[in-house]
Amino acid sequence: RTGFEIESVLISQIKHCKNIKVLEDHSALDLIIHKEKEIRYCTGIKVCDWKNKTLTSISSTQLILASGGCGQVYANTTNPDVATGDGYVMAEKAGATLRDMRFMQFHPTALYAENKRTVSFLISEAVRGFGAHIIDKHGNRFLYTYDVRGELSTRDKVSSAIMDHMNK
Numbered sequence: 001r002t003g004f005e006i007e008s009v010l011i012s013q014i015k016h017c018k019n020i021k022v023l024e025d026h027s028a029l030d031l032i033i034h035k036e037k038e039i040r041y042c043t044g045i046k047v048c049d050w051k052n053k054t055l056t057s058i059s060s061t062q063l064i065l066a067s068g069g070c071g072q073v074y075a076n077t078t079n080p081d082v083a084t085g086d087g088y089v090m091a092e093k094a095g096a097t098l099r100d101m102r103f104m105q106f107h108p109t110a111l112y113a114e115n116k117r118t119v120s121f122l123i124s125e126a127v128r129g130f131g132a133h134i135i136d137k138h139g140n141r142f143l144y145t146y147d148v149r150g151e152l153s154t155r156d157k158v159s160s161a162i163m164d165h166m167n168k
Contacts, residue, residue, distance in 0.1 A: 023049075065091055132151065
């Protein structure tokens with residue numbers, strides 16, 4: 001619920017800002033880039049108004065690209081369908097350097113469904129924190145063979161152990 005609470009507070013604050021206009025049913029398509037003497041400037045964004053089925057450009061002297069995640073680039077994810085990574089693509093096309101892409105936040109425990117390409121059912125880390133065990137199809141706990149902290153290991157250790165164990 002953390003994300004929900006953060007979003008609720010932000011939306012509440014935005015409603016009181018006269019210099020912010022919220023465009024619902026719109027999608028960012030591309031950044032508008034101008035180049036002068038080998039220097040690139042972002043001067044706005046191209047958007048699609050899905051309700052009216054129109055394309056438009058919005059000029060701006062400042063732009064924050066907060067487009068959400070990119071979980072859908074992976075075969076299995078707990079991210080929603082809208083987490084497609086469009087913001088990363090727009091930024092890279094505009095000339096931004098994408099760095100440390102391996103440091104993605106993710107949830108290592110989800111209900112596994114073999115050969116199924118859908119959003120996975122998230123099993124919260126809180127469940128592990130309260131004593132839940134991760135077991136294989138034979139009912140065996142296996143995380144302790146990878147890390148002494150078992151289910152309380154970090155996300156990267158848990159997910160690597162799960163993948164290694166499943167592959168074996």
